[in-house]
Amino acid sequence: xxxxxxxxxxxxxxSSPVHRAPLALKAAGVVVFSTGLLAAGSLPVLGVGxxxxxxxxxxxxxxxxAWRPLKLMWPVLLLLGAFQAFTAGPEMAVLVPGNIxxxxxxxRLLTLTTPVQExxxxxxxxxxxxxxxxxxxxxxxxxxxxxxxxxxxxLGSARDVRHSAMARGLERNPRALTVPVVIKAVAYAQQTxxxxxxxxxxxxxx
Amino acid sequence: xTIPSADPAAPSRxxxxxxxxxxxxxxxxxxVFAALTAAFSVLPGIPLGPGVPxxxxxxxxxxxxxxxxxxxGAAAVGLFLAAxxxxxxxxxxxxxxxxxxxxxxxGYLLAFLPAAxxxxxxxxxxxxxxxxxxxPLLFGAAMVTSFLVIxxxxxxxxxxxxxxxxxxxxxxxxxxxxxxxxxxLLAAAVGVSVLTAFPRLVPKPR
Numbered sequence: 001x002x003x004x005x006x007x008x009x010x011x012x013x014x015s016s017p018v019h020r021a022p023l024a025l026k027a028a029g030v031v032v033f034s035t036g037l038l039a040a041g042s043l044p045v046l047g048v049g050x051x052x053x054x055x056x057x058x059x060x061x062x063x064x065x066a067w068r069p070l071k072l073m074w075p076v077l078l079l080l081g082a083f084q085a086f087t088a089g090p091e092m093a094v095l096v097p098g099n100i101x102x103x104x105x106x107x108r109l110l111t112l113t114t115p116v117q118e119x120x121x122x123x124x125x126x127x128x129x130x131x132x133x134x135x136x137x138x139x140x141x142x143x144x145x146x147x148x149x150x151x152x153x154x155l156g157s158a159r160d161v162r163h164s165a166m167a168r169g170l171e172r173n174p175r176a177l178t179v180p181v182v183i184k185a186v187a188y189a190q191q192t193x194x195x196x197x198x199x200x201x202x203x204x205x206x
Numbered sequence: 207x208t209i210p211s212a213d214p215a216a217p218s219r220x221x222x223x224x225x226x227x228x229x230x231x232x233x234x235x236x237x238v239f240a241a242l243t244a245a246f247s248v249l250p251g252i253p254l255g256p257g258v259p260x261x262x263x264x265x266x267x268x269x270x271x272x273x274x275x276x277x278x279g280a281a282a283v284g285l286f287l288a289a290x291x292x293x294x295x296x297x298x299x300x301x302x303x304x305x306x307x308x309x310x311x312x313g314y315l316l317a318f319l320p321a322a323x324x325x326x327x328x329x330x331x332x333x334x335x336x337x338x339x340x341x342p343l344l345f346g347a348a349m350v351t352s353f354l355v356i357x358x359x360x361x362x363x364x365x366x367x368x369x370x371x372x373x374x375x376x377x378x379x380x381x382x383x384x385x386x387x388x389x390x391l392l393a394a395a396v397g398v399s400v401l402t403a404f405p406r407l408v409p410k411p412r
Contacts, residue, residue, distance in 0.1 A: 123289070142233065
């Protein structure tokens with residue numbers, strides 16, 4: 001069972017100041033940057049934002065990575081720009097797709113410079129202030145880890161099911177492609193749940 | 207490796223005080239269905255109809271609600287969204303991060319959480335009342351959820367993020383309707399099969 005290499009996240013190793021900045025600072029930066037950009041909604045602010053982003057990508061040593069999201073998104077952005085040019089004028093035609101691309105690039109810089117494990121730990125840490133509402137960071141972290149562990153298994157079983165459906169000439173039958181995957185998933189979840197219960201892990205505290 | 211649970215008839219939830227709390231079996235189901243949603247988001251679509259592949263993300267959301275019920279279903283989809291927004295590459299196209307919130311499809315993505323809850327609620331009502339008419343009624347539950355939750359929030363996201371006016375946003379949204387009907391048919395069919403395979407997941411009739 002081989003997991004998809006893409007699934008290890010988009011982290012690129014490095015020791016730049018952007019890599020070493022604490023995750024909380026980077027996350028707050030992305031939020032402030034994006035809300036500021038969207039709230040301002042003006043071309044000069046977008047220009048400043050793009051220069052800032054380009055500087056940060058360069059500081060992280062990943063100037064070539066900055067274009068990657070555009071490779072996937074350009075048809076949508078182009079369509080959007082054309083529609084805005086037609087209905088709202090040339091300024092919106094640049095502003096709307098430009099803002100979206102800048103927000104995506106900012107968020108991507110965070111995932112490029114933060115290891116997956118640190119992202120997971122950060123997410124669990126985010127649950128900690130909600131303890132008084134009944135949040136349980138330990139069990140949340142356990143569930144998150146179980147989820148990440150299950151993804152390669154499910155991708156592998158989906159591929160196996162696709163191959164066996166092909167062997168039976170059913171590769172265009174959506175039920176033959178999905179029912180076995182979901183049944184295997186439930187069985188896997190029940191085995192995992194039993195294994196956890198047998199070890200007394202993840203049971204609600206009294 | 208299968209570890210038989212100590213008592214198959216044990217209730218899946220333990221009541222401590224006022225709140226019902228999830229056992230490790232529940233946490234495991236939540237984690238695996240969050241992973242299933244992630245796996246179905248990144249897998250290539252299934253060819254359905256004449257050469258038009260459909261992505262399986264909304265199919266996974268509907269199945270999660272139908273099989274796990276409203277609370278665990280919403281928790282599973284919430285876990286998937288939290289992991290994706292934190293930057294793990296679980297959204298379609300191996301993307302992730304806060305950037306998607308600025309993108310045109312943000313409304314659809316955020317709609318998944320209330321959608322899993324609503325379809326779970328409706329599915330529970332169906333499963334408690336009938337055995338024979340499950341397929342059409344589960345399909346109905348998924349369609350109600352699509353048009354009450356996913357499409358309105360999706361249109362709102364298009365208007366807010368892509369700055370489309372209502373007719374344009376509606377026109378973009380209508381493009382998803384045929385695929386949605388097919389996916390909801392598939393979700394109902396797969397749901398019936400999986401609940402037949404695991405009768406313990408079906409709520410007791412009242």
